[in-house]
Amino acid sequence: MPGWFEEISCDLGAAWAIARKDMKIYYIKPSILVSSLLFPFVMFLAFAIGRNAPAGTLIPGLLAITLLFSASSIEPVSIPIERRTKTFDRLIAAPVSIRAIVLGASLSGAVFASAIGVATTAIGLIAFRTGIIHIVALLAGIALTSLCFSTMGTLFAAYRTENVGEVMSLLNLVRLPLLFISGVFIPFASMPAWGQSIAFLSPLTYAHDLILFAFDGTTLFGPVADTLVLVLAIVLFQAVGALLYRRSRE
Amino acid sequence: MDAIEVIDLTKRFGDNIAVNGIRFRVREGETFGFLGPNGAGKTTTIRMLTGMTGITSGRALIHGHDIVRDTLAAKRLMGVVSETSNVYDELSAWDNLIFTGRLYHLGKAEIQRNARDLLDTFGLYERRHEPAEGFSKGMKRRLTLAMGLVNSPEVLFLDEPTSGLDVQSRRLIRDVVQDLARENVTIFLTTHDIEEANVTCDRVAIINQGTIAAIDAPEKLKQTFESLQSVEVSFDSARPGLLEALRMLPQVNDVRKEGDKFRLYTADPPEVLGSLCVFAKEQNLRPISVTTRGPSLEEVFIRLTGLSVGMKKKVGGTDAGLV
Ligand SMILES: Nc1ncnc2c1ncn2[C@@H]1O[C@H](COP(=O)(O)OP(=O)(O)OP(=O)(O)O)[C@@H](O)[C@H]1O
Numbered sequence: 387m388p389g390w391f392e393e394i395s396c397d398l399g400a401a402w403a404i405a406r407k408d409m410k411i412y413y414i415k416p417s418i419l420v421s422s423l424l425f426p427f428v429m430f431l432a433f434a435i436g437r438n439a440p441a442g443t444l445i446p447g448l449l450a451i452t453l454l455f456s457a458s459s460i461e462p463v464s465i466p467i468e469r470r471t472k473t474f475d476r477l478i479a480a481p482v483s484i485r486a487i488v489l490g491a492s493l494s495g496a497v498f499a500s501a502i503g504v505a506t507t508a509i510g511l512i513a514f515r516t517g518i519i520h521i522v523a524l525l526a527g528i529a530l531t532s533l534c535f536s537t538m539g540t541l542f543a544a545y546r547t548e549n550v551g552e553v554m555s556l557l558n559l560v561r562l563p564l565l566f567i568s569g570v571f572i573p574f575a576s577m578p579a580w581g582q583s584i585a586f587l588s589p590l591t592y593a594h595d596l597i598l599f600a601f602d603g604t605t606l607f608g609p610v611a612d613t614l615v616l617v618l619a620i621v622l623f624q625a626v627g628a629l630l631y632r633r634s635r636e
Numbered sequence: 637m638d639a640i641e642v643i644d645l646t647k648r649f650g651d652n653i654a655v656n657g658i659r660f661r662v663r664e665g666e667t668f669g670f671l672g673p674n675g676a677g678k679t680t681t682i683r684m685l686t687g688m689t690g691i692t693s694g695r696a697l698i699h700g701h702d703i704v705r706d707t708l709a710a711k712r713l714m715g716v717v718s719e720t721s722n723v724y725d726e727l728s729a730w731d732n733l734i735f736t737g738r739l740y741h742l743g744k745a746e747i748q749r750n751a752r753d754l755l756d757t758f759g760l761y762e763r764r765h766e767p768a769e770g771f772s773k774g775m776k777r778r779l780t781l782a783m784g785l786v787n788s789p790e791v792l793f794l795d796e797p798t799s800g801l802d803v804q805s806r807r808l809i810r811d812v813v814q815d816l817a818r819e820n821v822t823i824f825l826t827t828h829d830i831e832e833a834n835v836t837c838d839r840v841a842i843i844n845q846g847t848i849a850a851i852d853a854p855e856k857l858k859q860t861f862e863s864l865q866s867v868e869v870s871f872d873s874a875r876p877g878l879l880e881a882l883r884m885l886p887q888v889n890d891v892r893k894e895g896d897k898f899r900l901y902t903a904d905p906p907e908v909l910g911s912l913c914v915f916a917k918e919q920n921l922r923p924i925s926v927t928t929r930g931p932s933l934e935e936v937f938i939r940l941t942g943l944s945v946g947m948k949k950k951v952g953g954t955d956a957g958l959v
């Protein structure tokens with residue numbers, strides 16, 4: 387076996403082991419599952435009340451927000467906790483590259499958020515009889531958006547602290563503004579020019595655009611461009627994450 | 637090739653030098669003890685050797701693999717047992733071991749076989765499906781040890797493996813360590829338990845404030861400190877001023893009272909024994925027991941680390957041959 391092949395398969399194996407461990411410990415818990423499934427429902431009420439848009443048109447936006455939050459909420463909590471209990475040291479002491487650790491942590495969030503996203507969509511479809519035009523675009527949108535934002539959560543947890551609150555408040559400083567500049571709350575077309583130029587920098591813009599395309603065919607950038615930007619964002623976040631984790635070793 | 641080679645290893649935390657240019661070699665199959673007081677730099681050294689923290693300067697090689705440049709190859713060879721029992725509380729003992737095995741890229745069958753054997757060795761097999769959060773401190777420690785061994789390491793790092801455990805867990809861990817040593821596994825352990833170092837280690841390094849004060853076999857370290865030999869005596873009756881009177885005996889460097897016994901430190905036990913007999917007759921005391929002792933490793937340790945216990949110099953007496 388060539389060296390690089392063995393290296394990659396070792397990395398992937400370790401990443402998947404870490405992801406499974408995280409899912410078992412942090413995600414597959416009744417309270418987490420219930421609250422994650424209730425989140426889009428609560429958001430739905432918050433949006434639907436007092437608006438006269440047909441309820442079905444809210445689903446793409448809700449799905450995008452749900453993916454953002456469910457993908458990026460656990461790692462910023464679990465990693466500081468693992469630093470405090472020193473279990474994070476286990477990953478560092480093992481013959482596992484930093485790349486694989488970052489990928490593994492992000493994968494667990496991505497798998498979880500994808501599952502929540504599929505469930506949310508299914509409930510939305512049944513409740514509002516909305517259709518899907520492009521199923522492949524939808525599944526790709528869900529998977530890529532989930533991995534993109536779970537990587538973002540992992541990246542923020544690189545901040546070396548054992549205090550969960552510190553990471554969360556940093557993350558929210560970025561996560562909440564994303565909602566307003568990504569065409570989810572305020573349609574892209576009705577944003578001021580400066581808002582639009584910021585929106586170009588937000589991965590959520592492209593995630594939302596891709597999901598919107600899957601549901602009703604409307605798109606600003608086209609599904610291929612959306613996909614490419616999301617993949618690029620994932621690669622960038624993974625690389626920066628690995629760099630930050632390498633640095634954050636004292 | 638040496639199992640561990642450390643060259644001028646240094647670690648700074650800001651202005652604080654935690655480890656200051658230490659160097660040593662550990663042979664394959666050797667059990668090497670790192671003995672030092674709190675804050676001496678033991679954990680920091682282990683963390684550098686295992687690639688868990690960066691190195692400020694110097695080098696460390698594990699079976700020839702540089703821990704900085706060839707990290708993964710070096711890490712594959714080693715098992716690490718941290719100071720704290722860092723098990724995943726939410727996972728069962730079994731899952732903890734399986735996960736650890738996966739991190740070391742072992743095959744499923746090998747992981748399961750090792751997990752079973754190790755749980756059995758450490759007396760956790762019956763409770764393997766319970767989450768570790770319900771385990772006692774000793775059980776968690778044993779599980780941590782099992783996790784450090786799941787990849788059948790060639791070099792095992794143990795950071796205070798037995799501290800705070802009861803006699804039974806302590807003995808179990810000691811036995812396992814001795815068995816591993818017999819199988820030619822290299823063991824690097826830190827401790828501040830001198831007796832543990834004495835009975836388990838082939839060689840001991842004494843570290844204090846980030847520097848190594850001495851490295852040698854436990855018995856050799858003791859021999860270096862001839863002046864720390866002592867005569868232990870207890871009399872049939874206590875009497876005020878006895879301690880001071882004993883101090884005035886020729887060749888006695890210091891006297892300490894330990895319970896109902898007096899310990900007279902000297903480089904020349906036979907001479908002191910003689911004058912002690914004369915002294916007892918003069919004072920009309922009857923010695924109930926008399927023992928001569930070589931220096932304990934504890935005394936060597938205290939001497940080398942400069943910790944202030946006993947050993948005040950007798951006024952006008954000879955200096956006790958310090959290194
Ligand atoms: N992460 C860190 N940041 C700053 N200083 C540190 C850090 N880790 C250790 N030190 C310092 O390095 C020195 C050595 O600490 P270390 O933990 O290696 O000691 P030790 O010999 O293991 O002690 P103990 O027996 O208490 O475990 C101490 O002065 C400690 O304060």
Ligand SMILES: [Mg+2]
Pocket residue numbers: 678679680719795
């Ligand atoms: Mg320590």
